[in-house]
Amino acid sequence: MKFFNLLILLLLFSSVGTSFADCICKQPPKPELPSDRADAREMEKAGKDVDQYNKEMKGYRGCILACLNKADNDLAGVISGWNYAVERFNAEKKQ
Numbered sequence: 477m478k479f480f481n482l483l484i485l486l487l488l489f490s491s492v493g494t495s496f497a498d499c500i501c502k503q504p505p506k507p508e509l510p511s512d513r514a515d516a517r518e519m520e521k522a523g524k525d526v527d528q529y530n531k532e533m534k535g536y537r538g539c540i541l542a543c544l545n546k547a548d549n550d551l552a553g554v555i556s557g558w559n560y561a562v563e564r565f566n567a568e569k570k571q
Contacts, residue, residue: 499546501539504532 507525510518 499539499543501536501543503536504529 507522507529509526510522514522
């Protein structure tokens with residue numbers, strides 16, 4: 477029974493480390509904004525660049541939120557595993 481409990485804890489802790497490792501978010505580069513002396517063509521290009529940046533930032537923010545959710549889930553898993561380990565430890569001590 478102790479081996480089974482240890483195996484469960486090892487699986488829990490090993491899966492926690494790998495799930496966060498694959499969470500890589502890359503912030504998009506900021507677009508270059510035109511000066512007050514820009515012509516219409518430069519303004520149009522800058523407007524398209526800002527629109528593209530906005531789309532990419534939404535994806536980046538979504539990635540960060542997903543990473544935070546994974547981190548929260550990992551933390552909950554570790555705490556749950558720890559509580560289980562303490563509970564089993566205390567149960568063994570009472571016997």
